Amino acid sequence: MEGMDNLKPEIERLITAKEQRRHKLAALSFAEKVRLVVKLQQMAVPVLRARGRAVRVWAIDDLKLVVPK
Amino acid sequence: MEKTLQVLNDLARSGVLSRYAIGGAMGATFYVEPVLTFDLDIFVILPQTVSGLLTLKPLYEGLRARGYTEEGECMNIEGVPVQFLPAHNDLLVEAMTEAREVLYEQTPTRVLRAEHLTAIALQTGRDKDRERVRLLREQAELDRDYLANVLTRHSLEGKWKAWTT
Numbered sequence: 001m002e003g004m005d006n007l008k009p010e011i012e013r014l015i016t017a018k019e020q021r022r023h024k025l026a027a028l029s030f031a032e033k034v035r036l037v038v039k040l041q042q043m044a045v046p047v048l049r050a051r052g053r054a055v056r057v058w059a060i061d062d063l064k065l066v067v068p069k
Numbered sequence: 070m071e072k073t074l075q076v077l078n079d080l081a082r083s084g085v086l087s088r089y090a091i092g093g094a095m096g097a098t099f100y101v102e103p104v105l106t107f108d109l110d111i112f113v114i115l116p117q118t119v120s121g122l123l124t125l126k127p128l129y130e131g132l133r134a135r136g137y138t139e140e141g142e143c144m145n146i147e148g149v150p151v152q153f154l155p156a157h158n159d160l161l162v163e164a165m166t167e168a169r170e171v172l173y174e175q176t177p178t179r180v181l182r183a184e185h186l187t188a189i190a191l192q193t194g195r196d197k198d199r200e201r202v203r204l205l206r207e208q209a210e211l212d213r214d215y216l217a218n219v220l221t222r223h224s225l226e227g228k229w230k231a232w233t234t
Contacts, residue, residue: 025102033098040103041107054141056107060070060072060147060148061072
């Protein structure tokens with residue numbers, strides 16, 4: 001149990017960092033978010049197609065991506 | 070997506086549609102972290118025809134005349150599958166009327182208010198709407214008084230309570 005207690009601060013730090021990143025993403029401009037949605041589509045399409053869903057990545061040309069650190 | 074919005078603005082200018090606003094997952098994405106979606110939900114108020122009927126037909130014809138094609142339930146406009154949803158009830162008409170005017174890069178467009186997106190999700194009531202309400206509560210800066218009024222006007226306070234307590 002002591003090992004678990006030692007892990008707790010690290011887990012809490014990770015959860016906080018994750019939360020902060022989500023809020024940073026929420027604060028991006030609309031256009032930057034759309035670019036990220038297209039990146040999400042690129043990641044999801046192969047998986048969804050394998051499950052039989054007819055989806056495709058948006059063919060838009062405004063894709064210069066600025067991702068926050 | 071900017072070109073898509075320019076086409077929608079052009080349709081509004083030419084009177085094919087009276088007004089439009091971005092809703093659905095992309096509307097929510099305006100306020101929260103990016104959410105995976107494959108179509109762009111566009112709510113529209115359609116001009117009334119001579120017969121008094123409200124139909125998407127002139128809109129689809131206007132798009133076909135511009136060289137755009139149907140893709141399932143959507144129209145593919147400049148690489149984006151756009152699903153047009155007529156404002157068919159009081160909540161949607163109100164949401165359209167009070168939508169925010171914003172700029173997408175250099176192009177003006179309209180996005181439904183976060184409070185209306187919340188109310189629409191409550192009214193629609195699917196699992197993914199529940200998730201949308203959770204995200205909007207967590208990340209969008211909801212105007213609590215405004216939201217309370219919307220929920221009261223459209224009898225959604227009970228659903229709000231059920232989903233948030």
